[in-house]
Amino acid sequence: MSLTISEIRQAAERIAPYILKTPLLRLPSLDKALGCEVYVKPECFQITGAFKLRGAMNKILTLTPEELARGIVTASSGNHGKAVAYAAHLLGVKATIILPHGAAQNKVDKIRHYGADIVWASLEDRFEVADRVCREKNAVMVAPFNDEQIMAGQGTAGLEILEDCPDLDALVVPVSGGGLIGGLSTAVKALSPRTKVYGAEPALLPRYSESLKAGRRVKVEAHHSVADGLVSLIPGEICFPVVAAHTDGFAAVSEDYVLKGWKRLVADGKVFGEPSGAITLGAVLEGLIPVKKTDKVCFFISGGSVSLEQLRLLDDVQL
Amino acid sequence: MSLTISEIRQAAERIAPYILKTPLLRLPSLDKALGCEVYVKPECFQITGAFKLRGAMNKILTLTPEELARGIVTASSGNHGKAVAYAAHLLGVKATIILPHGAAQNKVDKIRHYGADIVWASLEDRFEVADRVCREKNAVMVAPFNDEQIMAGQGTAGLEILEDCPDLDALVVPVSGGGLIGGLSTAVKALSPRTKVYGAEPALLPRYSESLKAGRRVKVEAHHSVADGLVSLIPGEICFPVVAAHTDGFAAVSEDYVLKGWKRLVADGKVFGEPSGAITLGAVLEGLIPVKKTDKVCFFISGGSVSLEQLRLLDDVQL
Numbered sequence: 001m002s003l004t005i006s007e008i009r010q011a012a013e014r015i016a017p018y019i020l021k022t023p024l025l026r027l028p029s030l031d032k033a034l035g036c037e038v039y040v041k042p043e044c045f046q047i048t049g050a051f052k053l054r055g056a057m058n059k060i061l062t063l064t065p066e067e068l069a070r071g072i073v074t075a076s077s078g079n080h081g082k083a084v085a086y087a088a089h090l091l092g093v094k095a096t097i098i099l100p101h102g103a104a105q106n107k108v109d110k111i112r113h114y115g116a117d118i119v120w121a122s123l124e125d126r127f128e129v130a131d132r133v134c135r136e137k138n139a140v141m142v143a144p145f146n147d148e149q150i151m152a153g154q155g156t157a158g159l160e161i162l163e164d165c166p167d168l169d170a171l172v173v174p175v176s177g178g179g180l181i182g183g184l185s186t187a188v189k190a191l192s193p194r195t196k197v198y199g200a201e202p203a204l205l206p207r208y209s210e211s212l213k214a215g216r217r218v219k220v221e222a223h224h225s226v227a228d229g230l231v232s233l234i235p236g237e238i239c240f241p242v243v244a245a246h247t248d249g250f251a252a253v254s255e256d257y258v259l260k261g262w263k264r265l266v267a268d269g270k271v272f273g274e275p276s277g278a279i280t281l282g283a284v285l286e287g288l289i290p291v292k293k294t295d296k297v298c299f300f301i302s303g304g305s306v307s308l309e310q311l312r313l314l315d316d317v318q319l
Numbered sequence: 320m321s322l323t324i325s326e327i328r329q330a331a332e333r334i335a336p337y338i339l340k341t342p343l344l345r346l347p348s349l350d351k352a353l354g355c356e357v358y359v360k361p362e363c364f365q366i367t368g369a370f371k372l373r374g375a376m377n378k379i380l381t382l383t384p385e386e387l388a389r390g391i392v393t394a395s396s397g398n399h400g401k402a403v404a405y406a407a408h409l410l411g412v413k414a415t416i417i418l419p420h421g422a423a424q425n426k427v428d429k430i431r432h433y434g435a436d437i438v439w440a441s442l443e444d445r446f447e448v449a450d451r452v453c454r455e456k457n458a459v460m461v462a463p464f465n466d467e468q469i470m471a472g473q474g475t476a477g478l479e480i481l482e483d484c485p486d487l488d489a490l491v492v493p494v495s496g497g498g499l500i501g502g503l504s505t506a507v508k509a510l511s512p513r514t515k516v517y518g519a520e521p522a523l524l525p526r527y528s529e530s531l532k533a534g535r536r537v538k539v540e541a542h543h544s545v546a547d548g549l550v551s552l553i554p555g556e557i558c559f560p561v562v563a564a565h566t567d568g569f570a571a572v573s574e575d576y577v578l579k580g581w582k583r584l585v586a587d588g589k590v591f592g593e594p595s596g597a598i599t600l601g602a603v604l605e606g607l608i609p610v611k612k613t614d615k616v617c618f619f620i621s622g623g624s625v626s627l628e629q630l631r632l633l634d635d636v637q638l
Contacts, residue, residue: 020345020347023342023344025342025364026339026364027364028339028366029364029368042589044589045344045345045346045348045589047347049348049589263627266591266627267591267626267627270361270363270364270368270590270591270592270623271589271590271591272585272586272589272590272591273589304589307586308582308585308586308630308633311627311630314627
C-alpha cells in the first residue's frame with residue numbers, strides 16, 4: 001500500500017487544466033429525510049459527466065511520449081470508458097475501449113463520438129479481452145480502478161471537498177472496484193483524520209463487505225443492480241489494502257433503498273445524478289450508516305449517466 | 320426609479336445569515352446545444368427551493384417590530400408564498416398567503432407546513448383579495464415583485480454571479496412581474512456595464528415585450544404557460560422603469576422551446592429545475608438571444624418547484 005496524499009496533490013496539479021472543480025452543494029431540502037446536514041459532491045457536472053475523468057486524465061498524463069504513441073486500451077462499463085475516450089481525443093492519442101454487452105446506449109454513443117474504437121465482451125471476460133487486445137496492439141492499459149495513478153486522480157475530489165468544508169463529519173462514497181474510495185479515503189484521512197469515510201455498494205454485489213469480513217479479496221456472484229455503474233465482482237488488488245486501511249465502514253444497500261435514495265436526490269435534491277451515485281443516500285436512508293442531525297455529511301454523486309426514461313423506475317417507489 | 324447597487328449590497332449583508340450563496344455551475348455538457356459557454360445560477364438549490372427567499376427575507380427584515388407584530392400578507396403563485404411562509408415561521412411572524420386556484424400541490428403543502436394561513440382566489444383577483452385581507456387584518460403586504468426591497472433582495476444573486484464570473488458576457492433571466500430582473504440588472508450593470516442582461520418570458524404572456532414596445536405598462540391576456548411560475552399579466556409599476564433602463568433585450572419564448580430548454584437542462588445539464596427557469600435556455604435555443612461560442616452566458620434557474628410526474632410533458636419533445 002503506497003498511495004500517499006502527496007501523489008494526490010501532484011495529481012490535482014497535473015489535471016487542473018483539464019477538469020472542473022465541481023462545487024460542494026449544500027442541499028437543505030434533504031436534511032429532514034436523511035437526518036443530517038446534507039452536502040453533495042455533484043460529479044454529474046464534471047466534464048464527460050462523471051468523476052472518472054480525474055483518474056483517467058491523471059493516468060494518461062503520467063505516460064511517456066513513447067507509451068502514448070502506442071495507444072491506450074481500457075475495459076469499462078461506461079463512465080471510465082467515456083473519460084478515457086475524451087482524454088485520448090483531447091491529447092491526440094489512439095484509444096480502444098472494451099465495453100460489456102448491455103452498456104447504456106448514451107454512454108456508447110459518447111465513446112464513439114470521441115473517436116475511440118469499441119470492442120464488445122461479456123461482463124466477466126472484459127478484463128481478459130482487454131489484456132488480449134492490449135497485447136495484440138502493443139498498447140498501454142488504462143485500468144478503470146486497479147491502478148495507483150487512477151486512485152490518485154479520483155482522490156483529488158477529496159481535496160476539493162475538504163477545502164470547501166474543512167469540518168466535514170462524514171463522507172459516503174459509492175463503491176465498485178475501489179478506485180474512487182481508495183483515493184478519497186487516502187485524501188480525507190490525511191487532511192482530517194476525524195472525518196469518517198463510508199463505502200456504499202449494492203447488497204447484490206457486496207464485494208467489499210464480504211472481503212473486509214474475510215480479511216482477503218472475495219469474488220461475489222454476478223447480479224444486475226439498478227446501481228448499474230457499480231459492477232465489479234472483486235475488489236481491485238491495489239485498491240483493497242488502501243480501502244481497508246482508511247475507511248470506517250461499508251453499507252450493502254438493498255435495491256429498494258438505492259431507488260429511494262435516487263428519488264430523494266432527484267425529486268427533492270433537484271440533482272439528476274445516476275442511481276450508482278444515489279446509493280450513498282440509500283445507505284443512510286436504510287439506516288446502515290450512523291449520522292446525527294448536526295453532522296455535516298457529504299454524499300458523493302459519481303456521475304450523471306442516466307436518461308429521463310430510466311426515471312420510470314421511480315414511479316412506484318414510496319418515500 | 321431609485322433602486323441602487325448600494326441597496327442591493329445592504330440587502331446582501333442583511334440576508335446573508337438566512338440564505339445560501341448558491342454556486343455558479345459551469346455546465347460544459349450544454350455548450351454545444353446552446354452555442355456558448357454555459358453557466359447556470361441554480362436557485363433550485365436555495366432554501367425553500369427558489370430565489371424568492373432573497374427578496375422576501377430582505378423585505379421582512381426591513382419591517383419595524385410594530386409592523387411585524389401586525390403580521391404579513393402576500394399573494395403568490397407559489398415560490399414567493401413559500402418563501403414568505405418560511406421567513407415568517409423563522410422570525411415568529413404571523414403570515415397569510417393568498418394563492419391562485421390551481422397552484423401546484425407541492426407548493427401548497429410546503430406553505431401549510433410552515434404554519435401560514437392560506438386564502439384562495441382567482442389568478443386575476445388575487446392582488447385585490449390580498450389587499451382586502453391585508454386591510455381586514457391590519458397587516459403588512461409583502462408584494463411578490465412590485466417593491467424596492469424585494470427587488471434589492473433578488474438582486475443579491477447578481478452580486479454572487481459576478482463575484483464568481485467577473486467576465487460574464489450575458490445573463491438570461493426568467494421574467495414575470497419584473498422583480499428578479501429588476502434587481503439582477505441593476506446589480507449587473509453597476510458592476511459590469513458590458514455584461515448583457517436579457518429577459519425571457521412566455522410568448523403567451525409577453526407583458527414586458529409588449530410594454531417595452533409601447534413605452535408604457537401593457538396588460539396582456541391571461542393564458543396558461545408550461546412556465547407556470549411566470550403568471551403576471553402586467554409589469555410591476557415599480558419594476559418597469561428599472562427593467563427598461565437596465566436590460567438589453569427580451570425574448571418571448573414559445574411553449575415548444577420552453578419544453579426544449581427544460582429537457583436540455585434536466586437530461587443533459589443534470590439540474591432538475593422548474594420549466595419557468597429553463598425558459599432561459601429555451602430563449603437561446605429558439606434563436607431569440609444572440610450568443611457566440613466563446614461567450615460566457617449565465618442562465619438563471621429560478622427554482623425547483625416541479626415534480627417527477629411533470630417530466631411526462633417531455634416524452635414527445637424532440638431536441
